[in-house]
């Protein structure tokens with residue numbers, strides 16, 4: 524790891540939202556997570572950047588319990604979550620959004636959010652009842668739709684939404700679980716310029732309410748939002764620091780941002 528690696532302990536005194544230590548995950552001979560150490564501090568947006576295939580999604584999947592690490596530990600707010608199922612991790616305050624949206628296309632926008640509200644309240648999906656019959660649920664779902672700019676689209680079928688609106692809805696669904704740590708897997712992917720700006724504003728609005736690990740290729744979004752950035756290359760964190768530190772780090776420029784690229 525380069526000289527801009529983790530800050531001195533006294534600067535990160537509060538219990539981290541997320542602490543990953545020594546995480547290892549291999550697929551056959553390929554090491555997708557190579558002894559990863561990473562912390563997300565309370566209220567911060569911590570961006571995770573790296574080239575295609577660096578292992579970013581693999582890391583998020585291990586954080587959510589969808590993939591089992593070969594070694595290492597994961598703590599959320601000081602408590603180990605290693606032995607917990609994905610559902611229990613959601614109860615602990617973890618939520619993720621996906622690189623490719625993962626919504627119920629034949630349901631309305633409001634119903635997609637209502638399902639997440641009901642799951643948070645302890646109802647299984649099997650017992651899900653139409654939101655139209657539950658006024659309290661309807662109101663709660665609409666709160667999250669308003670927060671993500673989708674209030675006007677509540678009755679629309681998901682299949683009829685634009686790609687950008689589906690990304691907004693995915694964020695609303697994640698927020699409906701009332702997360703304390705949000706894992707965002709490329710929220711800007713496939714968005715046009717105006718939609719990206721809207722998403723950046725939405726995420727900025729959530730800052731300090733929820734800690735975020737932001738996996739993103741769009742460097743404008745990363746530089747606009749991140750408090751700190753970690754750089755993952757071939758499964759290894761090669762640097763971790765502030766936006767300025769990462770921009771100026773020679774290892775990062777060589778490995779990822781590209782030497783001499785004035786845009787970075």
Ligand SMILES: Nc1ncnc2c1ncn2[C@@H]1O[C@H](COP(=O)(O)OP(=O)(O)OP(=O)(O)O)[C@@H](O)[C@H]1O
Pocket residue numbers: 550553555573574575576577578579580581582622
């Ligand atoms: N289930 C799997 N089985 C085998 N190899 C896998 C599996 N999942 C991921 N990989 C490999 O692990 C490496 C890391 O993949 P991952 O999707 O985590 O990268 P990424 O940084 O998210 O890439 P991108 O930016 O393109 O989404 C890649 O070489 C990928 O092919």
